[in-house]
Amino acid sequence: MSLLGVRRRLLCAAVKPPCSLCCSLWFLLLLGAGSLLLLARLQNLTEPVLQWRPALAARRQHQLAAKCVQVLVAPRRPSQKEADDAAGRRPVSPPALRPQPLSSSLFSDSPLGSKQPLTKRRRKLLLKSSVAASSSPTGQVEVALQLSRMQESRHRLLTDICAQYQPGVDRRPPSQRQVSRVYVEERSRLLYCEVPKAGCSNWKRVLMVLSGSAASTRDIPHDAAHYENRLPRLSGYSRAGVTERLRSYTKALFVREPFERLVSAFRDKFESPNSYYHPVFGRAIISRYRANATHAALRSGAGVTFREFVQYLLDVRRPVGMDIHWEPVSQLCSPCFLQFTFIGKFESLERDANFLLRSIGAPANLTFPDFKDRNPLAERTSSSITQKYFSQLNATERQKVFDFYYMDYLMFGYPKPFSDLH
């Protein structure tokens, strides 16, 4: 169903007499609208469309928005044509097959033209976040619809790739490793798999506020977020507890363009003083991959170059082990096993994170923070910085790094970062 189609149906809905189901929904929505006026003010969904309009116009739009939500969430059968469309349509076009410049377009995976009927999961997500936004213009409903469609399409891509590459993995019993990086927030029934260098410090702050162990994300220093967060991990639950939570909680994952995540990790751990990564990783890397290393370098482990770091990464007999900061997400978070229901991207972190917060019914005054903890003076790793680091590698090395993160590229629909990769 195209967005235009949705609009048309909304207009029709506005003139139809309400049925009893609509009435009860209508009541709920009004309730929601009243109590969440403040919320919509504060949440600032980060979209340019979400502008405040004069009160009168806004009120008329609330009513329309409320109706929109009714129509959008009302269960319906897909028409024959839609069913045909859905059946005749290839589920996903394989990503990463065309040469593409390194880009982080927000809507790069936007399925705006998609004709998929609303599924139960998306309806649920949409209902919650649209109710939260119902004191605002129709624009918010449209944005919520776009975002929930985008979630639907990311989820579909992940399940398709998993069906192709790891069929049946989600039907096996959970192993410790598969659930050890997943944090549990009981009050909002949320599971969050930690991916370093993709907004995880700020996610931990948010989880601490959600769980009631902190009043505001502002008051939580970086180290406290990581080492004193008191957040339970899924691996701490019984087998039955794990299974039940995997079945019924929102399972969220935030990912990042893999090359950019790698460069971000390298800059963070090796380009500024670090009392763990320099002695443990730096020394091993320099002594293995640098000919004629100085004593000073061998002693401190400081000054690892990106190229040396990549040699370490690609070495099947690494002198030191893997690390969560550069481990592929496809291994770190076992996405095929966990079957995430929400996949956010670092490239649109605040928008995706706030959408998730609204859809799990987080307190109105809780929005996703944008603290940059590590090396606050260093420029955030961008695609142009990433290009610069990768230009230090030759084509073969770049290809090998791409192969190393290939499943991440596939599962999360990132385009090939360099046109000469295959």
Ligand SMILES: *[C@@H]1O[C@H](CO)[C@@H](O)[C@H](O)[C@H]1NC(C)=O
């Ligand atoms: C919301 O965003 C607008 C600009 O997009 C900004 O002017 C305003 O201060 C923001 N409000 C809050 C509460 O963050």
Ligand SMILES: *[C@@H]1O[C@H](CO)[C@@H](O)[C@H](O)[C@H]1NC(C)=O
């Ligand atoms: C949000 O509201 C709660 C109570 O409703 C309050 O305890 C908390 O301090 C508020 N947080 C912020 C950041 O204002």
Ligand SMILES: *[C@@H]1O[C@H](CO)[C@@H](O)[C@H](O)[C@H]1NC(C)=O
């Ligand atoms: C290392 O030192 C040797 C002898 O001093 C020299 O022949 C060689 O070229 C140096 N290698 C590198 C990579 O600098």
Ligand SMILES: *[C@@H]1O[C@H](CO)[C@@H](O)[C@H](O)[C@H]1NC(C)=O
């Ligand atoms: C690229 O660098 C590697 C060392 O990392 C070297 O073995 C290889 O020959 C180089 N390839 C090309 C095409 O220069």
